[in-house]
Amino acid sequence: MPSHTHPARGMRDFLPDDVRRRQYVIDIVRRTYERYGFEPLETPALENIETLTGKYGEEGNRLIFKVLRRGEHEASGETDLALRYDLTVPLARVVAEHRAQLPKFFKRYQIQPVWRADRPARGRFREFFQCDVDAIGSTSPVVEVEMIAAVSEVLQSLGFTGFDVQLNHRELLTAMLNAAGVCADRHTDALVSIDKLDKIGQDGVRAELVARGVGDAAAATCLQAFEDKPTFDRLVSQDERGKKAAENIAAIMALAEATPAKGHINFTPRLARGLSYYTGAIMEISVPDLAGSLGGGGRYDGLIGMFSGENIPACGFSLGLERILVVMTERQMFPADVQASGPDVLVTIFAADSRIESLRLAEDLRAAGFRVEMYPEADKLGKQFKYASARNAALVAILGSDEIVRGEVTIKNMKSGEQSSLPRTAVAEHLRGLRPDLGPRTDLGSRTSDLGSRTSDLDKQ
């Protein structure tokens, strides 16, 4: 027998209250994405390892969870499969594979877990959910704008007000670094350092740049560019691609004025983003009390071509579910009915010989759409009430010997303490009048039925 019962490192069990909070967020994300015309996609947890390797940069490669080959190869440590690291690369594979069956401008959303062999930290896990939207087939800035708009609307619907969409462009950074005299093979390192300007300051970045092999003069020019907008513009406009990138960013920001993202977008020259497949606009969303980001994305016009040979433009954004949950939980942003869930009615059992009467009542109330829990044993009523209280039941139904003789049921409101007896046949109608907030919760059913089917399959294995 195992000595401990913790889930594996960086993995979590979700108890009912956790699941309800997650589903509440996922539901809003999905409904918003749907309204923006995105369609659902699901892909397998496992991919062939060559599908994933070489897409995420050096650090990303290291963090891929690999699966040993089965059978005789197992002993050698050889690996042929890996757990997906994100939802973007699988999408690129799907587009390359099913191009003919997909619309010209394929817009999809995907809400599934991904895995990274990272070291767990606050808001960071080894298994976590991403909520991705991507649009395939167009280079128009309208694509970026809709992406940012959809994500902004999700956050607003969840109750976020102070979020910040940071926008930048890979080509802009490339042009700037070239003009500053940073040689091409130092670009990635330089960007990682520059990304830390807020955190470690100018001198810190300068030291890091030099340590990473960027010359003193080039480092100084870079830092000046981030300090002084005219310098930045001058450096960037020295080549054609830089100019076009600047125009692209300007277009995105102007068009976004017509969307829910209005007032939230900031051009952020220092934003770099780690994944290597980005080629154009890059973006990230952050809120004040979280060190990392709530999500990020960008344009990756070359990724699909790595699978199909044919370059198909694409752009996407990914929201991190657990990052959102961390902040929402801390700020208590969940509605009351999501925080405290319980049955509408708990039906008690007065004595063993009246069990069947209690069951009949429970079934009637269920048919009327209420969420009904049967207390399974004929314990004394005090215990049954105590349980109802602990379960957060709104109402308790009692069918004692007196009630059964009179053809009545006693209903007690657990919050107010009021209770009344009424004819057995009038119970459902009465309950509806008593607590109009109770009853059928259509959204709960659909939440569970069409989400995460793949994850539940995985759980069973």
Add this chain to the structure above:
RNA sequence: GUGGGUGUAGCUCAAAGGUAGAGCACCGGACUGUGGCUCCGGACGCUGCGGGUUCGAGUCCCGUCAUCCACCCCA
């Protein structure tokens, strides 16, 4: 992967080398047809795990695992 903190009852934490405790939660009773409040009682532990020092280790040392924080990186 690097540096640091913390691991004791289900939970939050005491016990400063000498008999492992409290609060909350749990169970039972006061209250044999009514939860929350009160009172009384009960159960609760290989002190993360393995080694070492010592007459004696929850306490000191080494290792290991877990967890948290800061880096690194990221959603």
